[in-house]
Amino acid sequence: MNNLLHIERDQELLQGLAIDDDKSLKAIYLENFPMIARMVQQHNGSEDDAKDVFQEAMIILYEKVQEGDFVLSSRLKTFLYAVCRRLWMKKLQGAYREGPLAAETEDSIPVEDTLEAHAEKDLQFRKMEESMGKIGEPCKTILEDYYIHRKSMQEIAERFGYTNAENAKNQKYKCLMRLKKLFFAQQ
Known part of the structure; x- marks a missing residue:
């Protein structure tokens, strides 16, 4: 929004x-x-x-x-x-x-510092939300499963059909780098 x-x-x-x-x-x-x-x-x-x-x-x-x-x-x-x-x-x-x-x-x-920090965090969250919207699948779901839903790499590997948890971990890393690139492109 x-x-x-x-x-x-x-x-x-x-x-x-x-x-x-x-x-x-x-x-x-x-x-x-x-x-x-x-x-x-x-x-x-x-x-x-x-x-x-x-x-x-x-x-x-x-x-x-x-x-x-x-x-x-x-x-x-x-x-x-x-x-x-x-x-x-x-x-x-x-x-x-x-x-x-x-x-x-x-x-x-100090309240003023807190307000600034809160406003800055709010801006960062909006940027992250925007970046997550642009990242596409399966990256979005992989990152959400790992960071938000706290699923293990083994669970993610099984869900997406990777041969093992290490392959899922490599894919998560690539997705994270793509998200990072999208996020910092907005700066």
Whole structure:
């Protein structure tokens, strides 16, 4: 999905949120909560903590959208991630105000750097997705089987009719080099 489609989708969701459309609210939750849950859990939180933080962020977003003059200057998921991250860091600081964690947390995780890194990863994932779409078969399936579905070389060899796992491994390497070439051609 290209960036223009993402922007249009985000705008549709915000418009739906502005008119209290439950479908938009559900879509925002389904598309963004897993990322927030991972972030909170990676920083000493639980899933319940993530739900609380996400709910607070949604209230902030809802209030901004209701004001009518809110302009989203990034992807919606980037905005929510930044708000949730800031809220979670504040909660951590409050919980450990008397301990050294508050200073460490603030210094070690600047939100601006995180947003840039998140945007860069998002761009890299889109490029990889595009490259995977161009690579063709059987390379696409071989790489997905190995890296995503965690199948062994022997399973891949059997699926594609290679004489042994070593031949499948050689083919996977060739596919990986082709994917690498397609990916870096986009740089």
